[in-house]
Amino acid sequence: MRVVVIGAGAIGASCALALAEAGAEVVVVDRSGVAAETSSRCEGNILVSDKAPGAEAELAIVARRAWRDLAAVLDDDRAPGQPATEFEEKGGVVVAFPAGADALEAFAASQRAIGIRADAVSTEELRRLEPHLSPEVACGIHYPEDAQVQPSLATQAMLARARRFGAELRITEVTASVRAGDRIAGVLTPEGPIAADAVVNCAGPWAGEVATLLGARLDIRPRRGAILVTTPMPQRVFHKVYDADYVGAVGSSDAALQTSTVVESTPAGTVLIGSSRERVGFSTAGTLAPIAEIAAKATRLFPFLAETMLLRSYVGFRPYTPDHLPAIGADGRIAGLFHAAGHEGAGIGLAPTTGQLIAHAVLGTPAPLDPAPFLPTRASLEEAA
Amino acid sequence: MSIRIAVDGAEVAGREGQTIAGVLIAAGRRTWRTADGAERGVFCGIGVCQDCILTVNGVEGVRACQRAARDGDVVERESR
Amino acid sequence: MSRRVVILGAGPAGLAAAQAALARGAEVTVLDEGERAGGQFWRHHDGLTDPRMQHQWPRFERLRGALEGARVHESASVWRVAADGGLRVHALIGPADSAGRAALTVDADALVIATGAHDRALPVPGWTLPGVVTAGAAQALAKRDGVTPGRRTVVAGAGPFLLPVAASIGLAGGTVAEVVEAVGSAAIMRGWGRAPWQLAGSAGKAGELAEYVGDLLRHRTPYRFGSAVTRIHGQHAVEAVTVQRIDADWRPIPGTERTVDCDSVALGHGFTPRLEAAIPAGCAISPVRFVAVDDRQATTVPGVFAAGEVTGIAGADAALAEGAVAGFVAAGGELGDTRLRRILHARRRMHAFAERLATHAIRPGWTAWLDDDTIVCRCESVTRARIAEYADASSRGMRLATRAGLGACQGRTCGRSVEALVAASVDYDHRPVLSSIRIGELAGLHDHRTPHQEQE
Numbered sequence: 009m010r011v012v013v014i015g016a017g018a019i020g021a022s023c024a025l026a027l028a029e030a031g032a033e034v035v036v037v038d039r040s041g042v043a044a045e046t047s048s049r050c051e052g053n054i055l056v057s058d059k060a061p062g063a064e065a066e067l068a069i070v071a072r073r074a075w076r077d078l079a080a081v082l083d084d085d086r087a088p089g090q091p092a093t094e095f096e097e098k099g100g101v102v103v104a105f106p107a108g109a110d111a112l113e114a115f116a117a118s119q120r121a122i123g124i125r126a127d128a129v130s131t132e133e134l135r136r137l138e139p140h141l142s143p144e145v146a147c148g149i150h151y152p153e154d155a156q157v158q159p160s161l162a163t164q165a166m167l168a169r170a171r172r173f174g175a176e177l178r179i180t181e182v183t184a185s186v187r188a189g190d191r192i193a194g195v196l197t198p199e200g201p202i203a204a205d206a207v208v209n210c211a212g213p214w215a216g217e218v219a220t221l222l223g224a225r226l227d228i229r230p231r232r233g234a235i236l237v238t239t240p241m242p243q244r245v246f247h248k249v250y251d252a253d254y255v256g257a258v259g260s261s262d263a264a265l266q267t268s269t270v271v272e273s274t275p276a277g278t279v280l281i282g283s284s285r286e287r288v289g290f291s292t293a294g295t296l297a298p299i300a301e302i303a304a305k306a307t308r309l310f311p312f313l314a315e316t317m318l319l320r321s322y323v324g325f326r327p328y329t330p331d332h333l334p335a336i337g338a339d340g341r342i343a344g345l346f347h348a349a350g351h352e353g354a355g356i357g358l359a360p361t362t363g364q365l366i367a368h369a370v371l372g373t374p375a376p377l378d379p380a381p382f383l384p385t386r387a388s389l390e391e392a393a
Numbered sequence: 394m395s396i397r398i399a400v401d402g403a404e405v406a407g408r409e410g411q412t413i414a415g416v417l418i419a420a421g422r423r424t425w426r427t428a429d430g431a432e433r434g435v436f437c438g439i440g441v442c443q444d445c446i447l448t449v450n451g452v453e454g455v456r457a458c459q460r461a462a463r464d465g466d467v468v469e470r471e472s473r
Numbered sequence: 474m475s476r477r478v479v480i481l482g483a484g485p486a487g488l489a490a491a492q493a494a495l496a497r498g499a500e501v502t503v504l505d506e507g508e509r510a511g512g513q514f515w516r517h518h519d520g521l522t523d524p525r526m527q528h529q530w531p532r533f534e535r536l537r538g539a540l541e542g543a544r545v546h547e548s549a550s551v552w553r554v555a556a557d558g559g560l561r562v563h564a565l566i567g568p569a570d571s572a573g574r575a576a577l578t579v580d581a582d583a584l585v586i587a588t589g590a591h592d593r594a595l596p597v598p599g600w601t602l603p604g605v606v607t608a609g610a611a612q613a614l615a616k617r618d619g620v621t622p623g624r625r626t627v628v629a630g631a632g633p634f635l636l637p638v639a640a641s642i643g644l645a646g647g648t649v650a651e652v653v654e655a656v657g658s659a660a661i662m663r664g665w666g667r668a669p670w671q672l673a674g675s676a677g678k679a680g681e682l683a684e685y686v687g688d689l690l691r692h693r694t695p696y697r698f699g700s701a702v703t704r705i706h707g708q709h710a711v712e713a714v715t716v717q718r719i720d721a722d723w724r725p726i727p728g729t730e731r732t733v734d735c736d737s738v739a740l741g742h743g744f745t746p747r748l749e750a751a752i753p754a755g756c757a758i759s760p761v762r763f764v765a766v767d768d769r770q771a772t773t774v775p776g777v778f779a780a781g782e783v784t785g786i787a788g789a790d791a792a793l794a795e796g797a798v799a800g801f802v803a804a805g806g807e808l809g810d811t812r813l814r815r816i817l818h819a820r821r822r823m824h825a826f827a828e829r830l831a832t833h834a835i836r837p838g839w840t841a842w843l844d845d846d847t848i849v850c851r852c853e854s855v856t857r858a859r860i861a862e863y864a865d866a867s868s869r870g871m872r873l874a875t876r877a878g879l880g881a882c883q884g885r886t887c888g889r890s891v892e893a894l895v896a897a898s899v900d901y902d903h904r905p906v907l908s909s910i911r912i913g914e915l916a917g918l919h920d921h922r923t924p925h926q927e928q929e
Contacts, residue, residue, distance in 0.1 A: 317912075460570060
């Protein structure tokens with residue numbers, strides 16, 4: 009069975025890996041390279057802390073466990089000189105100022121009910137976990153299961169392993185589908201057609217455009233985020249730390265600027281600061297407002313940041329679906345076409361399980377969890393489109 | 394005119410108008426920072442390379458080659 | 474209403490642009506990161522600089538005088554330039570890298586980018602030892618602080634800039650052990666000696682050259698051609714260097730090594746333009762990595778002009794001529810204006826001079842003098858071997874895996890060298906944050922807590 013995977017970001021790489029490990033002949037096509045876009049402009053979060061009970065939370069719980077095993081396999085398996093995934097079970101601390109304390113505790117309680125570890129911590133314990141937090145912070149919840157990887161390296165590692173299982177990578181652009189009646193029979197590129205029995209659309213924020221090129225419809229739009237990077241410093245932040253309004257921002261459908269503080273250290277000594285969400289198409293202009301707002305909120309959480317030097321900032325585009333769930337599974341109208349896109353800000357974390365769900369949809373291997381909520385044919389996705 | 398600054402606790406004299414780097418070099422110190430175990434000081438001298446960074450009056454990340462020394466400045470090695 | 478012309482940089486190009494724009498009746502604002510105008514060429518401190526280190530000083534004094542008509546912001550760190558929907562410059566004013574600086578936003582009808590260049594110093598085994606500086610650093614330390622990089626310095630690299638560097642070290646009380654020029658004397662004769670009538674207008678330069686040569690002869694300073702410092706020795710600081718003959722491709726020739734005792738080295742292999750402001754403004758960059766300009770000194774962005782080293786390394790005289798054209802046209806003038814005729818002629822002459830500088834262009838054989846463990850990215854201490862491991866990876870992949878160019882200087886020092894080692898272009902020049910700004914200063918803009926001026 010020959011499968012073309014469109015997109016060599018984290019989702020494309022994990023789909024390629026799952027399909028190749030299950031014996032399919034895989035050709036990955038990307039117009040820029042491996043982890044060329046969103047997957048190399050993000051923090052590499054693998055979170056359960058920001059998931060309200062529901063289908064995405066279930067997916068995140070399964071994916072989080074899958075990442076631990078996958079990271080171990082990728083790190084053991086690497087070619088000499090290939091860097092590790094930097095998988096770290098760092099843990100996350102969500103904090104609230106007095107006004108948001110009750111809402112945070114209620115949210116954490118709902119998460120505990122579905123099996124997410126969300127430990128309330130005393131103020132002393134909070135100061136021990138994060139000594140540099142503002143004294144104005146009223147309470148915190150510790151999520152020991154939150155983890156992260158270096159997303160670009162992890163994506164490259166997944167694709168490298170897929171290639172060891174025979175997957176091929178071609179740097180070229182897909183311009184149309186090749187049809188055999190109402191079945192997809194491959195893709196067209198400037199270098200000619202690539203025949204396939206199945207095609208998986210993993211084009212991230214461009215998945216909507218790619219779907220249209222292939223003669224399908226998928227409502228995926230870009231949602232811009234900015235990240236600030238500080239100069240390296242001695243470690244002052246020990247977990248991923250978020251303001252509790254993060255959850256509200258992710259779930260919002262507002263096109264206008266939304267920000268919510270997310271701060272963490274990296275092994276290189278820099279501190280990454282986010283986060284923002286805006287629907288501005290693919291524009292990279294007008295970033296002063298989001299970065300200034302990110303800076304303002306972050307210094308409220310960690311006052312020491314006021315004196316810290318900003319080294320650089322960058323933007324990335326999250327793939328956004330109107331019902332806030334990724335689209336994973338068969339297209340439904342065009343036989344042989346599948347989609348795996350629309351993970352918003354959770355793509356890295358949900359990658360391994362997305363790959364398994366696609367292998368299930370394409371090859372019939374066992375599904376890691378119920379695929380129904382994520383099908384591209386679901387009502388809530390079709391309606392909005 | 395002579396000025397005096399404190400460098401890692403010790404008093405160092407310099408000339409008004411010199412940069413902190415100039416004061417340090419005139420006083421015989423060419424390095425004041427560690428990078429991966431190696432000693433660093435001025436390299437590009439014009440504010441581009443970031444090798445000469447030190448802490449001035451409690452504020453980190455100051456390029457010694459760009460910052461004019463003021464009488465009474467307290468200069469410390471970066472803590473990284 | 475007069476045109477608002479904003480000029481980034483107060484070196485020769487920026488100062489000339491300011492004078493010309495003012496003469497044409499524009500409302501001029503000049504922003505410079507230094508404490509006083511002058512750039513690198515006229516770096517000085519009234520109380521400390523030996524006047525013999527300066528050149529064309531009366532010209533500087535006239536240009537400085539002309540600034541009376543302009544709004545000048547010194548110690549201004551421009552951290553953002555936006556050209557989408559109007560030209561806007563964001564700066565922080567205050568002592569270099571201090572906390573809580575005042576924010577300044579300036580809107581412009583026309584922008585002149587005159588941000589200059591910085592030294593390109595090729596990595597050499599041992600170049601991270603205390604006592605190694607760039608040629609520009611040696612000159613800046615001499616001119617501004619009256620100090621030398623050591624007691625006995627080897628000045629090495631390529632190009633005529635090595636001469637004033639050696640001279641200023643001497644004037645600041647240091648000894649230059651040797652000057653080491655990469656290009657061979659025959660190639661220099663060919664490069665500089667051909668079609669001598671083209672250099673007829675550069676009589677001033679010839680005089681300068683004679684002055685430097687006289688200086689070196691007086692101090693009996695050896696000047697080696699076709700040679701390079703290929704290794705720097707020392708336990709805790711520079712103690713000596715190896716000087717080796719190199720071929721026309723800059724490959725070291727085995728068996729020609731000599732040891733020269735010294736306690737400091739000034740390295741200068743040419744210059745690389747400071748493109749920070751031009752790139753976010755959207756200006757096209759030429760294939761040789763300078764800001765592309767036409768004969769009006771206009772970039773590809775309407776209303777944005779560029780002059781001086783940032784458009785091509787050609788020295789202060791070219792910068793003065795280019796700056797004058799840029800400032801005049803930015804202020805609404807026409808290229809055909811009679812007032813520009815002499816300046817255009819000077820610009821042509823100085824460009825002829827600049828073409829000769831290509832004689833000293835870096836040749837690819839230099840990488841042969843690196844060891845596997847020679848640090849290439851100084852900020853992150855990344856070795857040549859580590860970078861070579863990722864030579865085939867994607868540009869971003871290589872940077873993230875090795876950290877080369879991701880440290881404090883964001884690739885300004887190592888960028889071109891890393892590109893030579895991976896034999897590919899790496900997108901280092903794109904830097905959304907042009908210069909240091911503290912998170913608190915950025916936050917203050919949002920909260921309106923930072924003292925903030927909007928200058929129309």
